[in-house]
Amino acid sequence: MRRVCLTLPTHRACTGTITAIADEAAYGAREFGSEIHLLILDSSPAPVLSEHRKAVAALRASPGVTVHHLDEDEQRAFLREVLDRSAETSASADRLLGLMLPSRVSYGACTNRAFLIAQALGCTSVHRRDSDSRYQYVDGEPVFPLHQELTYLGQRAEDVRNSATRSKLPPGSGERRVAVAGGSFVGEMSVDVAEIRDQDPGTYDDLVGLSLPGGYPEIWRRHLIDASFRGAGAGTFDGDRTALAPISPTQVDMCNVGFDHEVYSRVPLPPARDTIGTDYFLLHLVHNARLPGLQHNRHIVNFHTQERRTDTGFLAYQVRFAKFLLATAYLNTVYARTTAAGDTLLDDEGHIRASVVAGFVRDSIDLDRTEVVRRLDVIDGAYRRLGGRYTRVADTIAERRPRLLDEARDDMADFAHLMDHWEALTRASAGTGPAVIR
Template identity: 45%
Template sequence: MQRVCLALPTMRPCPDTIVDLAEEAAYAVENFGVEVHLLILDTTDAVEFAKNAGAVAALEPTPGVFVHHLGEAQQREFLHRASVRSGAADPELLLDLMLPRAVAYGSCVNRLFLGAAALDCTSVHLRNDDADFQVLDGRKVFPIHHELLSIGRPAGEAAAGVSRSVLDPADADKPVMLVAGSFVGELCVDISEMHDLDPDVYREVVRLWAPPVWSDEEKDAMVDVSFKGADSEPFSTDESVLGVPDIWDVFMCNTALDHRAYEVLPLLPSIETIGSDYVLLHALVHSGMPGVVHNRHIVNYYTPERRTGAGFIAYQTRFVKFLLSMLYLYPVYGGMIDLGRGLLDERHGLRIEPILDLARGSVDWDQAGNEHCLDVLDRSYRKLGGKYAELADAVAGQRQQLLDEAQEDARRWVVLVEAWAALVAAARAEGLGTASGVSAR
């Protein structure tokens, strides 16, 4: 029986999301005959953890659905054992890359990847705690429907389960390692207020995301589509396309990945940096691997704490670090585009060596580009005034730290990529069942 991992990382109380995902897991079992492991990796404090644990305890027992709710201590225990078992020269460094004492979006997804390996799952189906499912005729629209039709299958076989195929016949034997939808609702990066205050400032800031070698026209075109997801039309009927996806059409929190992808390449363990979890999607898209894009888009929303006071400064600083990370990621992405299908081996798997070479080559990139980025941000935020002027002060006060951390994050990713294969094998050998806080239903 196919065993899959429906995966939720969270750092806040989200009992409603847990209930929704349990329903999605039951839907998958009923309609596809799979075994679903709902893996919740929870880094909340004791009070908030108890709220999530209460939601787990109240779930209706469902044959074929197994729920695993691990707090930070349980995760640390599992990761420590796996790091030691991997034979790493510095298992404590490896543990810090996987579970740092700071928010790290890529790291939390990497932990889900290792958890899936430990559970012997063949795919991971990623969700988030600040999104809802669309509803049609009173029923939730679950993305796992399209994901299980195609994930892991040879692309030629997957063609029978999509509404349209643009598959190159030469790719028919390649496995579908990526199935994804997008989102509707709020921007996937919480910067819409900036646009409301001053569209010109918004455009200048978002243009910093574009590769510096692009023309102004190309940068403006990128601004027009950035962070917006799908159109606002509500779901009415299923549509899905098989072919090489466009990176703009996939959203990491509405994605299924085959184990032959995430067991090869980990995400960046960047601290306090949004958008650090897309590198694997870039590798699959730029290598020309077939995938499926569907329209079961999730509904994105933002929790209030990130829009005022310290929460605002913290989130917007993560956006600043996202912009700074591009200095080290664009050489990698550009190299992936140049290599194209050369990123794949003769068995259609990702080759880690060329990706690792690209990552190593980017870590010593001249910081002048990031110096310019911070200058533009400082000017832009001060023009907006108010809390954005306070943000400018906060960023200016840690300017060198931000520059250094962006470079250090790139270096830490290289370390993790080098250790990843051994760490995945160790996680699979350890298993997750010995970790406390695991319950089965």
């Protein structure tokens, strides 16, 4: 029986999402005969964690579905077991534990934990959802992305070519397995910058433009800025449409994605702290390696939680956005090299050569800091022009300026270090077996 991991990482209240994702898990088990492990990785404060435990306890038992709700202590115990089995030295184990379970928010680290736990559970894929998302409904029934993910993920591309609405596979890639399946979102922008766009379109362009690689013609750059963070817009689901091809990272959202284990068992996500967007690394990698992907239109409904609308939540999120714009100075150098490498990133069996990717990441650490400093100047000036509550963002960035510059570089060094040890960790995780997951 096929065993898969449907995961919900969270650090905030989301009892409704827990109930909804449990329904998706039940659907996958019922419709596909799969064994679904619903994995909730919970970093919420104690009162919220308690409410989540009640929500999990209230879930109806579903044939083929096993629910794992792990708080940070339970996740840490699992990671310690994995690190012990991987025979890391004490100092190395402590550093890796800090990268896998940091004290600050890390979108990459929480997904990396899901990857390792999925290995221990014997799952062949990981399917990620987020706490600030809901499902679309048609005729009273939810539209579950898991349907397309389980249909295509891990299948030989040539075998499923005819079942897709359209196919644009690169020559010679038909024997490769579908490495990623995903859709986008409808509703609110994935990044909370709509107010900036509405208030000052020029400043919005300055900020969002920093996320794009250089060298685009102005007309194409203009298009990319307009399309950034908007997902599938305001459309509604009106029937399945699928495309089998290497899929662009801009067309898939990390709240609506599934990865085959042949990808995440070799390469992790960057464990950058307090930084959005870096968890899209694997989407860039599988696209640039020209691995088959499945893009579908079962889009998630995105919304912004009330926490993000508080003064504290607003400041924290805007700083994470600023850190992403600094991180892209380094990430774009890696993406340029993986794009140039193309399918030479793959070995003879069609698997990503992790050591090559790690080398690209390590080389990026030596990037001339002049570009990163320039970006920080642009960010500071943009927030000051916006004024109002954005002035506090600018002041916070100015106060943390040396630290932000150091962290942008150090995050890549941490990523390279994690990559050097990742395959040993995934092997050790698989060796723990499901009994270690409480």
